[in-house]
Each structure stands twice: as C-alpha cells, then as structure tokens.
Amino acid sequence: MSEYGGIAMGNVLPIPGPEWCDDGGAGAISDAGGLHLHQLRLHAEYGGVVRFQLPGAGVAVSVSDPLVLEQTARIDERPASLFAFLEPLCEAGNLQVIGAEEHGPWRRVLLEVFAGRPSHERHFGEFVSLVEEVAERWGGAGGDAVLLQKDLTALSLRMICAYALGGVGVGSEVVQAEDVVDAFEVVLSGDDGTEQQTSLDYLRSTVDRVIAAREESDRGADRSDLIGALLAAGTTPARIRDTVMVTMLAAHHTTGVAVSWTLHLLGRHPEVAERVAAELDRVLGERSAPDYGDLRELTYLEMVLKESMRLYPPGPYGAREATEDMVLDGADGTYEIPAGTTVFYPFWAVHMNPDHWPEPAKFVPERFTPEAVAQRSRFAYVPFGLGPRSCEGAGLAMVEAQLTLAVLLKRFRFRPVAGHEVTPVERFVLWAADDIPMVVTPRAVGD
Template sequence: MSEYGGIAMGNVLPIPGPEWCDDGGAGAISDAGGLHLHQLRLHAEYGGVVRFQLPGAGVAVSVSDPLVLEQTARVDERPASLFAFLEPLCEAGNLQVIGAEEHGPWRRLLLEVFAGRPSHERHFGEFVSLVEEAAERWGGAGGDAVLLQKDLTALSLRMICAYALGGTGGDVVDAEKVVDAFEVVLSGDSGTKQQTSLDYLRSTVDRVIAAREESAREESDRGADRSDLIGALLAAGTSPARIRDTVMVTMLAAHHTTGVAVSWTLHLLGRHPEVAERVAAELDRVLGERSAPDYGDLRELTYLEMVLKESMRLYPPGPYGAREATEDMVIDGIVGVDGAPGTYEIPAGTTVFYPFWAVHMNPDHWPEPEKFRPERFTPEAVAERSRYAYVPFGLGPRSCEGAGLGMVEAQLTLAVLLKRFRFRPVAGHEVTPVERFVLWAADDIPMVVTPRAVGD
C-alpha cells in the first residue's frame, strides 16, 4: 500500500512524477526554460497526469489528458495562492477565487451581459468603427513597423469599454495609459510606481462608474441594457466596491486576451504567407470591395475562424488554469506512457493544474502539434476529437464568460486588418513567448504593414 498526500490509496495507483526537491520545484522550472517547457517534459515522461511541485501551491497534479480534464471540469474552486497577484485590483474579495456559492450568481450576471448574440450584433457597428480607426493609424505608418501587442491590446480595451460599460467608458478611458498601468500593477513589484498605477486605474474606473450611474438613473424606467455591465451590476444591487472590482477585472481580462490572440495570429500569418493569402482570398470573396464585414459575414469567414482557432491552440491567450479539489476525487481510464490504464486518487485540497499549452500540444490528439495547420479545425476534424482537447478559454464553471464576445472581436479585427494589409515580420527580431497572466511576447511583436487591394 502506498500513500499520497496523507491518504492511503490501497489498490489505487500512485500518481507518477519526479523526485521532490528542497526548492519547491523552482529550480526544475528554471532549468527547463519556463513552466510551459517544464510541463511538456513532465507529461512526455510521465503521461497525461503528473504529480509535481508548483511554487506557491506545494503539491500539484498537472493534467494534459482531455479525458481527465472532463472528469475534473465540475470543480468550482480555485487555489487562492496562485491568484493572489490579482488582489491589488480587488477590494471586495479576489473575484477569481470567491467561493462557489458567491461565484455562481456573479457568473450568471456576467454571462447575461457578455454571452448574448443579439447584444454582440447591436454593438458590432461600434467595433467596426474602432478597428477601422486603428487601421487608419497603421496605414499612416509610412512603412515603419507597428507594435502589435501594444496597439491591439489598447484597441481591445476600447472595444470592451464600448460594449460593457454603457457607452461611457470610451469618453473617460485613455486606453494606452490603462494598458501601461495594468502592466505595472501586475509586474509583481511593489512601491510608489505600482501604487500610483493602481490609484490611476481606480480613479479611471470610478469616473466610468459615476458617468454610468447618471445615465442609469435616466434609463431606469426602460430597464437595464443586458449588454451594459455597470447597469446590470447596479440593477442587481451590487455594492460599489464589488462593482469597481468587477469592472477592473473585466477590463484587465478582456483587453489582454483578445489583444494577444489577434497579435499571435498575425505573427503566425506573417510566417506562413500561403495561409495569409488564402485568408485574403476568402475575405475578397465574402466582402468584395467592402472594407469590413457585417455581423452576418462572420459565419461565412470559415477559414479565418479556423486560422484564429489554430493560433489560439499554439498560443493560448491564457496558458494555464487551476482548481482546488474540494473532496477526494478518483479519476480513471488514464493511459500512462507505458500504455497501461490506471486509476488515480486526488486528495481534497490538492491543486489541480491545467497547462492549456501542454493540452494543446498533446500529440495523442494533435499529430505534429508544433505545426501551424488551420485544417485541424474543419468540422470533420473537430468532430473526431474530445471537446476538452481544445480549451483556449478554460473549462467548467470557471471558464471565460466573455469567450463568445472575444471571438467576435478577434474575427472582426482580423478581417478588417487582413482585408487592408499584408503583415511581414521584422528581420532579426525574435518573438519570444513569456508566461504571465496571459501569453505575452517579450519585446512585443513588431511587424511591417503594407497595403493590399482586392485580388492582390
């Protein structure tokens, strides 16, 4: 009989993993070149379920097997220590780790705001205007390189303000300054600069809320717009502190994820010109001489959607997720590296770690996973895979509430930019992924932008 986590497991197999180190696992991660590479090595050596040391969490169980992800998807608790870096943004309790009883109603309210397709269509014209304004600025770059992450995260912030903040956000938010302030707050450094940035973010959000409260009073007889986050929070009787926290976290998550997803997609297209040409041909066929799609055109841009999804497979905007087992869990049907099935037990209190990047690189579900192949997302190919083999927006009750909205924003942005421009990598610049709150690129992703015409 073996023992894991203080629980006798009898006939249950011990979860495989490397030897314990006194440094809590930090050295192994550093030696591998980062947590992502460490996870890839662990799962290649030990199979789809691995016990390992995760700094900040102690014992953790990493899962890259989609069948196991499905068995753990119902868990609705997150390990507080791994999300403590968001605490400066939350005065009424860290929204990323609030308990299931409180999280459920809060999530339902967010889904009402973000998940409605009619509201996406209602705001689509605003999105088009914002993207075309950004395209005009790039068109005037005069052949100089543009910084994709810097500009596209700012654009995404403007879009979420237009959508979720009742039309007031764009009037009081300086997108570039807000993006920079979030970077400082999340840097992990403490001191005057971080506090100044946090104060700036809070005062900005307070101005947005104050403007929306005034218009909400005028609209009270008509009822709240279901796509207006602040209006919905006010109508639900949410406390002022929780409203501010929710707006802060929404602005952070929405501008980071969509902006980096589009950035990585353009990065890949710049390195695969044959794919970019096929996207351009589809855009010319669907849009003709028009510079931007209508909402209904998005469903006709099937190859563009495949390209975006394959990009998010290779570079998932949020590279990791985590849950905390609230009770002893038994997972079975696991196939290890030796091909033998097994049954494992995860004790209550264990951090269950989801390395989405490793899930997306699992060769059992993605042949030659390192290659960029949009055809992986044809309807036929998707039907043959486990739905948990592709989880760019997370899974279960803690998955991203704004996933649908994010896809609309990303597809529209790509359509407008690729209809108008070609993108070429800057010679000599190495694009290096950095594992942070989102999958960022160190030193940005500079690209040379040149105009294209229909048929070019």
C-alpha cells in the same frame, strides 16, 4: 494508504512525477526555461497525469489528458494562493476565487451580457470603427514596422471599455488607454509598493467616475453593457468596480495577444494568409469591414484563429482545487486525488498532446474543420478554460478577434521583420518578448 510525493494514495496507481526538491520546484521550472516548457517535459516523460511541485501551491497534479480533464470539469473552486496576485483589484472579495454559492449567480449575470448576441450586435458598429482607426494608422506607417502587441492590446482595451462601460469609453475625458494600460502593468508588477498603490488608486477612481457617469446617463439600467447589467441585478458598487477592473484587465490582454499571435503565424505562412484573403474578398467584396452576420461566413478565418490559439493559447494555464476525493481514469491508468489537491491545467501542453494532435507543433488550420473537430474530445482544445470557471467572455472575445482580423487582413499583408526572433514568455497571458514587429503593405480585392 501510503504517501507518494505528498499525495495520499490508495490501491490504484501512484501518480508519477519527478523527485522532490527543497526549493519547492522553482529550480526545475527555471532550468526548463519556464513553466510551460517544464510542463511539456513532465508530460512527455510521465504521461497525461503528473504530480509536481508548483511554487505557491506545494504539490499539484498536472493534467494534459483531455479524458481526465473532462472528469474534473465540474470542480467550481480555485486554489486561492495562485490567484492572490489579483487581490489588489478586488475590494469585495477576489472574484477569481469566490465560493461556488456566490460565484454561480454572479457568473450568470456576466454570461447574460457577455454571451448575448443582441449585445454583441449592439456594439459591433463601434468595434468596427475602433479597428478601422488602427488600420488607418497602420496604413500611414510608410513601410515602418508596427508593433502588434502594443497596438492590439490597446485596441482590445478600447473595445472592452466600449462594451463594459456603456459608452463612456477609452479616449474620453474619463478613460485614457495608455494611462489604464500602464496602471495595470504597475499594479501587477509588484516592484514598487508606493507606485502600485498610486496606480491602483487611479484605476479605482477612473472606474468610479465611469460608473457615476453611467448612472447619470439617460439610459437607466440598460442590461446590454456590463455596468448596466450589474446595476440592474442590484450588485453593490464595490462589486461592480471589481468586476469592471478584472474584466478590463483580462479582456485587453487576452484578445490583443490572440490576434497578435495569429498575424505572427500568418506572416510566416503566406499561403494560409492568401486563402484567408480570398475568403474575405469572396464574402465582403469591395467592403472594408464585415457586418456581424458576415462572421459566420468566414469559416476559414475562424479555423485559422482557433489553430493560432491552440499553438499560442492567450491564457496558458488554469487551476482548480479538488473539493472531494476523486478517482480519475486516464489513458495511462487510474489515480486517486484527495480533496484539497491543486489540479493544474497546462492548456499549452493539452494543445500539444500528440495523442490528440498529430505533429502538434505544425500550424494546420484544417484541424478545425467540422469533421476533424467531431473526431476529437472537446476537452482537447480549451483556450478559454473549462467548466463553471471557464471564461465568461469567450464568445465576445471571438467576435472581437474575428472582426479585427477580418478588417486588418482585408487591407494588408503582414511580413515578419527580418532578424527579429519572436519569443513567447509567460506572464499573466502568453506574451511575446520584445513584441511582434511586422511590416504591413496594402492589398486590394483579388490582389
């Protein structure tokens, strides 16, 4: 076997990619304007499977071909180095990279609570109240612009706390939204070790107080919320704390930015926004918010949300570590990937793959009609990841996002702020630099 770019190859095609650089690939990513743009360029030039230098992982194989993604979907390991930034939140082992034997049972507990319709319904009324609080505040903005990301990530944090913490939610004496958001930002920034530790201590003590309050409540081990389910499963206190912290981090960022990007797109496509408003008027009538059962009737709203997450996936990347030698058959050829290789999933590049998404940069919600979906590989759209490491909270996130959009679009029209350029930047999630300011104006039924 020969060596090609650090990857051992057999009698199949070598994986194409750029020349190796002494800086580990950091310069190429910087020159491209970020990892996402670098990935788009690589796949445009070299095809659906590309080997490249990924800082923190050495050599990696990036896959934007949905047919190849499907062949890797069963891998249940992640490269530890790429998820080491989450270790400060985890005292009982990094939850994102724990081994498959431990990960499987823990994931089943999470799915039990996050994916259960009865659990969603139980918390739905509280979610409605939280969204309506934001709508009331925006309604009093008096024509001033609102900052979508700032307000909607705080709203998402309130929602996930209500769901995960069993009623000891944000805004109580135990949990203050702004303090929690600020603490997460400090912990993940890595700029000041002393400040990081102080913020981490605050987060841990806050969650500990919530767990203690939850244990002392009269509901016992109610499995309809995250802490109750973990208590009922006999999970250790340290693992419960870690799970709650990672869940709060992931959920309050991803759902908030998904709704923000959707409103951004609707503000630039008023004809689509009017169709959404007409659907809301037809399904809800004079009501200002949907019931849980109404969500399934809001089919066009769901298509709009999905198309928004295609263009702006909240979590733009994923990664796995091959646990055995693999042979992958793609549209461009057959390749070998040896055990231990980092397999990189550039979800944004997958969603912009022109072989599966004609005119991929266009905003076309009709891509998600049942007929259109049936004609595509199911791995052409992966906003929540894939396989046994996909997001356990995907179902809950969709409920939260659809509800939030329904309430806000029933009440308001959204107009971009003139002169403000919205620029995506790559952080823990796909963020907008300088937020997404928009002007909201009231609308009435049929208006």
